[in-house]
Amino acid sequence: MITVDKHDSVTLKIATQVSESKELDLDLYLFVPGELGLGPELMTEVDFYISSIHQKRSYFSDKILLPLVHSRLAQRGRLSTTQYRVSLSLYAYQYVIALDNAVSKIKRSSNEEDDDEVIDVAEEVDTVIELSIDILKRLRRTIPYEEHLKRYYANVDNYLSWYTEQKFLSIVSGLPRDQDYKTIKERLITLAEKEQAHRALNHYNSRKADKDITRLSNKMRLLRRLIEHPIVLKEDTTFLGKNVQRMVKGGATGFIMIFVTILAVTARDYLGEITASFIIAMAFLYAIREIFKDEMKEWLWRRVRKGKPRWCRAYFDPTTNKQVGQKYEWLDYTKLAELPDTIKVIRKKRVVQREEQILHYHSNTKMTTSRFLSGYEQTRETMLIDLRAITRLMDKGSNKIYVLNKGQVSKERVEKRHLLNLIVKENSHVSPPKFYRWKVVLNRSKIVDIESIPMPDNFNPIDG
Incomplete structure (x- = not known):
């Protein structure tokens, strides 16, 4: 399953x-409009990978209560302390991810100006x-007795309480200032106050930290890393x-030197001994060498490395430090004619699309589940694609549009936006490949919208 969302103003998750x-x-x-001028001359694949692509992989469990069950068993002495820490962290981590997704969905729904949307948002x-209350209750139902486990539990509970409060308050700040949302806001604020009281009752934070939001925020950032x-x-x-x-x-330099040497010997035979003409000819030959050396090196490098992975990521368990998997990665600029037939069908051929610059990222991931921590067989990867390299290429300013309304002509300014298309192919090797498509609307400062385009019911991949 692939999901695409907005991480921050200009970053895809x-x-x-x-x-x-x-x-x-x-x-x-990733299909980028050709008018922006993105290409290997402006930014190489390596530069884009280093500056714009960031990844993180973690353990994952689709059995929601499994991490909590493990932590309780560890608490009773049936599992190790390490297992308790991992299970409790995984329970908290998956709750945070789920809460992020749910809050993002609520904010998108609240932006719709429709009476039915008010009911949907309330629901x-x-x-x-x-769900948040139930998850936190399950976590707080049993507190460990051992001091070292209790400290870890307190850190996790402290962070989840604060993060839940922050997310509830972010919903309140994002809701329209209408009377229709008054009850929802009051309930969210009440629950946020209860979480504040919960932390104060358990003395999770000092008075100075509670009064200084910067200090409290930095502490929570450290707890998140913990x-x-x-x-x-x-x-x-x-x-x-x-x-x-x-x-x-070395090969490119050697080839150019052989060519220059042959020309130098020929020039000497033709011009005779060292003269002004010979010196000018040699200067011209060395200038040619400097011009073509880098271009030939780049051309040879692309030819030799074409179709081969550029990077390899090795994954290690943070507790045992054993390698549990690896991933090979490719990143290349490509052309519409070189795309697989299925991708061409999904994108559809149009005149405008022939001018698009296409950035193709491919990865092959292999995980050794037998080396995973006991009880876990899945991992979840989050890839962040920073689109600042693309937004910088957009023109500043806005367009002027004239609107006719009831016989009156008005002039409106509209911001310049560009549409990016993202097509993803997922192949797990145990079922047919799955294809996804999204439209990403960008302006110079932010991602305006991300729209998922479902595949047609009668869609059949042409190639594997």
Whole structure:
């Protein structure tokens, strides 16, 4: 299952999980309007990968209560302390992710100006409130007796209480200032105050921290890292082909030098001994060498590395430090004619699309589940794609539009927006490949909208 959402104003968040199989092939095709001028001359694939793509992989369980059950068993001495920390962290981490998704959905619904939407938002808020209260109750039902486990539990409970309060208040701030939403706001504020009282009752934070929002925010950021540490896999990224790159560099330089030397010998035979003409000819030859050396090196490098992975990520369990998987990654600019037939059908051929710049990301992930922490067989990856490299290419300003309304002509200014298309192919090797498509609307400062485009009911992939 692939989900695409907005992480911040200009960053896409793409979430995937390896569950049904130990291997996953993922293809992302990002179609960028040609008028923006994005290309290898402006930004190479390596530069885009380093500056714009960030990833994080963690343990995951679709059995919602499994982490909590593990933590209770560990609390009773049936499992290790490490298992308790991991299970409790995973329970908290998955709650935070689910709460983020639910709040984002509520905010999108509240922006719709429709009477029916008020009812839908109220129902969604009620659902989120009930689930949040139930999840926190399950967590707080049994508190460990051991001091070292109790401290860890307190840190997790402290963060979840604060984060729940923040998310509830963010819903309140995002709701329209209408009387229709008054009851919803009052209920959310009441629950936020209860969470504040819960933290104060348990003395989770000092008085100075409670009064200083900067200090409190920094503390919660550290608690978030504490929660993520046992479940987020460590990574070691290797740039592949370094030795080949050295050989290509040496080969290109050697070839150019042979060519220049031959021309130099020919020039000497033709011009005779060292003269002004010979010196000018040699200067011209060395200028040619400097011009074509880098271009030939780049051309040879692309030819040699075409179709081969550029990076390899090794994943390690944060507790045992054993390697539990690896991922090979490709990133290339490609052309519409070189795309698989199925992707062409999904994108559809039009004149405008022939001018698009297509960025293709491919990854092959293999996980060794036998080395996972006991009880877990799945991982979840979050990929963040920073679109600032694209938004910087957009023109400033706005367009002037004239509107006719009841016989009156008015001039309106509308912001310039660009449409990006994202097509994703997911192949788990245990079922037919799945295809997804999204439209991403961008202006110079933010992601305006992300729209999921469902595949037709009669859609059949042409190629695997």
